[in-house]
Amino acid sequence: MISGIGTSGGIGIGNALIIPDKNANINITSIDNPKEEKDRYDKVKAHFIIETEKLILKLKNKLKDNDKVALVLKNQIYLVNDEELNKSIYDIIENEHLCAEAAVLKACDMYINILNSIDSDVINQRIVDIKDLSSRIINMLQGQEELNLSELPNDTVIVANELHPSITAAMDTEHVAGIVARRGGENSHAAILSRALEIPAVLSVKNAMTDIKNNDLVIIDGSSGKIYINPDKNIIEEYREKREEYKLKLKELKEFNGKPTVTRDNKILKLFANIGTDYDAHKAVGKSAEGIGLFRTEFLFMNRISIPDEDEQTEAYKRAVIMCDGKPVTIRTLDIGGDKDIAYMGLEHEENPYLGYRAIRYCLDHKDLFETQLRSILKASAYGNVRIMLPMITCIEEIREVKNIIAYIKNEFDKNGIEYDKNIKIGIMIETPAAAVMADVFAKEVDFFSIGTNDLTQYTMAADRGNENVAYLYSVFNPAVLRTIENVINAAKNNNIGICMCGESAGNPLMIPLLIAFGLEEFSVSPSMILETRKNISKWTYEEACNVKNAVMNMVTKSEITAYLKECGGRYGTDI
Ligand code: PEP
Ligand code: MG
Numbered sequence: 110m111i112s113g114i115g116t117s118g119g120i121g122i123g124n125a126l127i128i129p130d131k132n133a134n135i136n137i138t139s140i141d142n143p144k145e146e147k148d149r150y151d152k153v154k155a156h157f158i159i160e161t162e163k164l165i166l167k168l169k170n171k172l173k174d175n176d177k178v179a180l181v182l183k184n185q186i187y188l189v190n191d192e193e194l195n196k197s198i199y200d201i202i203e204n205e206h207l208c209a210e211a212a213v214l215k216a217c218d219m220y221i222n223i224l225n226s227i228d229s230d231v232i233n234q235r236i237v238d239i240k241d242l243s244s245r246i247i248n249m250l251q252g253q254e255e256l257n258l259s260e261l262p263n264d265t266v267i268v269a270n271e272l273h274p275s276i277t278a279a280m281d282t283e284h285v286a287g288i289v290a291r292r293g294g295e296n297s298h299a300a301i302l303s304r305a306l307e308i309p310a311v312l313s314v315k316n317a318m319t320d321i322k323n324n325d326l327v328i329i330d331g332s333s334g335k336i337y338i339n340p341d342k343n344i345i346e347e348y349r350e351k352r353e354e355y356k357l358k359l360k361e362l363k364e365f366n367g368k369p370t371v372t373r374d375n376k377i378l379k380l381f382a383n384i385g386t387d388y389d390a391h392k393a394v395g396k397s398a399e400g401i402g403l404f405r406t407e408f409l410f411m412n413r414i415s416i417p418d419e420d421e422q423t424e425a426y427k428r429a430v431i432m433c434d435g436k437p438v439t440i441r442t443l444d445i446g447g448d449k450d451i452a453y454m455g456l457e458h459e460e461n462p463y464l465g466y467r468a469i470r471y472c473l474d475h476k477d478l479f480e481t482q483l484r485s486i487l488k489a490s491a492y493g494n495v496r497i498m499l500p501m502i503t504c505i506e507e508i509r510e511v512k513n514i515i516a517y518i519k520n521e522f523d524k525n526g527i528e529y530d531k532n533i534k535i536g537i538m539i540e541t542p543a544a545a546v547m548a549d550v551f552a553k554e555v556d557f558f559s560i561g562t563n564d565l566t567q568y569t570m571a572a573d574r575g576n577e578n579v580a581y582l583y584s585v586f587n588p589a590v591l592r593t594i595e596n597v598i599n600a601a602k603n604n605n606i607g608i609c610m611c612g613e614s615a616g617n618p619l620m621i622p623l624l625i626a627f628g629l630e631e632f633s634v635s636p637s638m639i640l641e642t643r644k645n646i647s648k649w650t651y652e653e654a655c656n657v658k659n660a661v662m663n664m665v666t667k668s669e670i671t672a673y674l675k676e677c678g679g680r681y682g683t684d685i
Pocket of ligand 2: 500540563564
């Protein structure tokens with residue numbers, strides 16, 4: 110058995126097809142006539158654009174107009190038309206008398222070297238795109254056909270070093286049982302594409318290209334990341350069963366798509382999605398999220414090498430808002446620091462980053478950046494139902510200072526006739542013990558709370574959320590954390606303000622009865638958890654949930670609480 114990162118769920122069983130790396134042997138020659146060579150490149154470029162447009166069309170048909178995925182290939186068209194890139198290619202042909210293949214390779218490598226100095230998932234992805242573009246053009250210049258994957262045998266498991274977007278677009282996905290690649294992480298295009306196509310995928314598999322041979326029987330588990338190569342009969346049988354169970358579960362969950370979120374005794378709740386990009390809003394709406402409970406805007410800042418300006422931010426927020434068509438979109442202001450570093454913003458190394466210069470603290474100290482973001486959010490509010498949410502609040506001065514800034518911007522907009530939602534709601538994340546203790550006071554300053562249990566747990570238990578050595582303490586089921594959550598919900602309800610939870614716990618099946626009984630009204634979970642959470646909520650009546658809560662709140666250890674909740678979950682048929 111070998112393993113990697115499971116990036117698209119499900120079980121795939123089939124025969125391996127190894128995709129060889131492109132451009133293993135590039136024929137580099139010197140040329141006498143640069144003009145002819147540039148013409149040759151121009152012709153291939155025009156052909157490349159036509160072929161890429163065909164691929165985009167294919168991909169769009171497969172994905173039912175899922176634009177973001179096709180965007181990956183559209184980017185290649187933008188890039189091949191990029192003036193700087195073309196100038197570099199012409200210059201290399203002209204001045205170094207190199208053939209077009211060598212010029213394309215050299216110019217693209219120059220781009221890649223610049224990007225390589227930036228350590229970011231998104232930039233790594235751009236590098237994959239440029240490599241894909243470069244090798245496709247070189248193939249065309251050498252008169253080689255693009256790899257033909259349009260007709261594959263049933264149950265093919267694709268194995269590649271790197272799954273370039275053009276490979277996936279050309280693939281006969283109907284017959285692909287799974288995808289394995291040596292490179293790629295959770296947010297790589299390969300991962301995004303395979304999830305969108307609902308094909309199980311395991312990426313970052315170190316020895317994929319050496320351990321797996323063409324036609325090997327391969328089982329991949331896209332959830333656990335395990336891969337079996339030519340396994341024995343028992344394992345095949347076990348995974349065939351798992352595959353059927355998985356399909357059944359998906360089918361069952363699909364029945365919750367488009368339905369309201371209600372308890373078994375018909376108490377109506379709201380189920381929102383946590384998103385990181387405006388595109389995720391599309392996914393969330395597809396899973397029938399009733400709004401966005403957390404838009405982590407820092408991802409917008411990570412997806413680049415400089416700060417997005419006001420127009421860009423406005424456009425991104427606006428796209429999410431329009432996509433949600435009147436449903437609430439809760440936009441959280443920039444939450445950097447802690448484990449979220451943005452290289453170009455130059456955050457200094459800190460001894461205790463989680464207790465340091467992060468989120469609202471950073472923003473209030475960088476007013477230009479913060480005001481730009483608030484202006485963009487306010488502008489986007491003219492297009493739907495936007496709420497502003499502030500992260501890492503610890504004291505009332507922070508809330509008041511932000512409210513003053515927002516009032517100032519609104520005033521300026523009024524003077525200049527810029528449209529925005531005059532009644533825009535302002536809320537705070539409750540993710541520090543300080544905010545939780547002061548919840549009854551803070552509730553009088555804001556329109557809503559959203560409980561960020563990821564941080565609230567770490568700060569309440571004084572246990573770093575990423576440190577394995579203290580992971581045994583980092584649990585929302587510690588009575589200290591549960592009591593804190595209950596107090597915060599009570600404070601919100603006593604003051605008639607909205608109360609949401611957007612930390613991971615909101616989708617934890619064991620938490621559901623407690624949250625229903627505490628009186629939580631809005632749950633915000635990752636798009637992939639929406640249907641499961643809606644199903645889990647539907648299993649409980651308020652009275653049953655209260656009985657469970659009453660028992661739990663009298664318990665004093667995490668292990669006693671989780672054991673009891675597991676037993677109850679099993680009894681009520683929720684997914685545990
Ligand atoms: C949280 O802390 O619970 C939260 C939702 O914010 P993040 O995970 O982005 O820190
Ligand atoms: Mg947080």
